[in-house]
């Protein structure tokens with residue numbers, strides 16, 4: 015395998031300016047292994063062009079530094095000659111081999127001077143060194159640098175793919191071979207420049223980096239690659255040489271956030287000066303080694319998480335902003351890369367890592383059929399900022415036990431591997447973080463997870479109900495008689511002195527007020543029916559479809575269905591305007607909503623991002639229209655999955671007549687649904703109430719189930735509705751969940767014998 019130019023160049027750069035290789039190696043080993051995967055994708059030619067361009071630009075500064083190092087070089091060479099029996103530093107050894115035993119004096123001298131303890135320091139002022147610390151001498155790259163990093167001298171880093179199921183995600187990430195070149199913006203197009211031969215110094219390229227370059231006891235990818243380290247004594251200037259941190263756009267960064275890159279907490283990356291090295295080495299809790307985790311969700315999201323426990327015992331610690339962390343990481347820890355790639359950023363690094371894993375892990379023919387591994391993740395508490403980068407989420411966070419995490423995940427919805435259970439249509443259902451509706455709704459609906467690494471499970475977002483197969487839903491215009499519409503109306507029906515036919519359903523008054531919200535009186539009635547069903551007459555079927563589907567022969571008596579108030583909206587056959595105030599639900603969602611991961615263990619939930627007045631329409635429950643029989647069959651298949659259920663009975667009129675099988679309908683949002691599928695249950699004092707709405711169908715067999723606020727709901731409040739579950743009724747199609755609604759009226763805790771029909775099927 016060809017040598018890796020990035021590794022070579024990074025080492026050359028550090029060597030040239032005298033950075034201790036001992037300190038850097040263990041860190042770079044891990045960083046490079048990850049980053050190189052993406053770097054490898056860049057064509058060799060382009061790399062050279064880029065490197066040449068950068069090197070030339072930096073030449074003058076490097077030469078200046080070299081002059082200053084000159085004296086030291088000579089001394090060091092003498093010293094080296096005297097002490098050549100001593101074990102060589104790995105880099106030096108590499109160079110010696112690569113140069114047939116010829117060592118570049120200047121490079122070697124400077125290299126040893128800063129980091130080495132057994133050799134002299136260069137005669138360079140620290141400040142000056144800081145200024146030039148990462149300048150690199152131009153050089154000619156005559157041969158392709160090696161790319162084959164070898165682990166422990168035995169195992170190649172990029173072996174052939176093994177079956178997925180047998181290995182952890184991290185192992186897979188480390189071992190899958192890159193298949194296709196990937197262009198990197200801004201790099202591929204750089205013109206190639208010729209670099210004078212006079213500067214050709216070293217070619218650390220002919221040999222693979224072997225075990226002796228890195229600590230040998232470090233397994234691939236199971237070691238930390240980055241850590242945020244505390245520094246008890248000083249604040250560190252990210253621009254080097256200054257012990258204070260300048261405020262960026264956030265609060266001052268305390269000393270505890272002195273950043274470094276390390277390996278298992280026992281080494282640190284000393285990239286700039288010894289002062290910084292001391293800082294990064296200061297107080298590393300031994301019991302909490304930093305760690306890197308590569309994980310994927312079942313849908314293929316890749317997360318690379320860098321973590322350490324550096325805040326342990328630091329009560330003064332506060333979580334820095336994402337910008338602060340990123341800036342410090344870039345400035346302090348990783349500027350080596352900036353020499354080679356001026357566009358380098360930590361975000362880019364992390365994103366590249368993620369994308370490499372994605373690239374490497376996608377649709378590999380050798381992968382097993384099992385889903386991708388998901389590594390154990392620590393659940394971060396406290397708010398996580400979402401990256402402003404469209405493609406990457408980078409989230410520094412802090413747990414209560416003091417761990418600091420920098421987590422990066424791909425927001426691009428590419429599955430890591432194709433689990434057997436995901437069909438191509440499933441893959442189509444993977445959700446954009448910015449808009450789960452894929453443009454179906456007027457406004458975007460985003461999803462966030464501030465709790466753990468889970469991603470939104472797949473489903474296909476639909477705005478309106480769809481018939482699955484046998485449901486008897488007939489939208490024929492001819493079915494709507496004159497009494498069921500207002501064909502002679504004009505404009506806005508709410509402004510009529512005498513309400514039109516469409517208000518008949520609601521007792522001759524429209525359900526909506528002119529402001530667009532439900533009339534208080536109507537709303538209160540609906541709420542009261544939900545809160546106290548005993549006061550309102552339940553409907554009982556002679557032959558309940560729920561019982562009939564269970565047992566055709568001997569039917570159990572109907573347990574009753576809550577009688578509900580309907581809304582009838584004006585529709586296409588009406589003469590009024592599309593903007594008529596009696597058309598609310600059919601216009602769709604108009605408030606700003608967000609799907610989020612709940613902290614109470616209820617899974618995903620829905621919240622509003624803006625204050626909502628009482629009686630405001632939020633959304634309807636959209637899903638596949640199934641017959642009760644079809645739902646029963648589906649549930650039989652899924653009953654033991656323990657997954658959330660998303661089906662709702664359209665039973666608001668059951669009991670008023672005998673229903674045929676194809677008329678007993680329900681909505682199932684498991685596979686096709688809208689945002690309402692995320693609304694969780696709350697016993698009794700939910701902030702939403704569901705109301706049946708007739709739009710295009712004159713009867714009550716099929717209707718829309720619409721959610722309205724029961725009170726003022728403030729921004730970021732979770733939206734909930736009372737599913738009407740009787741937690742004591744075990745004779746139900748699916749097992750009831752353990753309610754975590756948190757309501758003081760929770761029926762699951764009190765085990766009340768409240769006898770409401772279960773309108774949501776569990």
Ligand SMILES: C[S@@+](CC[C@H](N)C(=O)[O-])C[C@H]1O[C@@H](n2cnc3c(N)ncnc32)[C@H](O)[C@@H]1O
Pocket residue numbers: 615616617618619657658659660661690691692693694695696751752753754755756
């Ligand atoms: C319509 S889904 C709601 C969205 C769901 N939380 C999710 O993650 O997709 C209904 C399911 O959510 C969960 N759920 C809803 N309300 C809950 C509550 N109060 N306590 C616990 N789990 C709840 C149950 O698993 C239930 O089957």
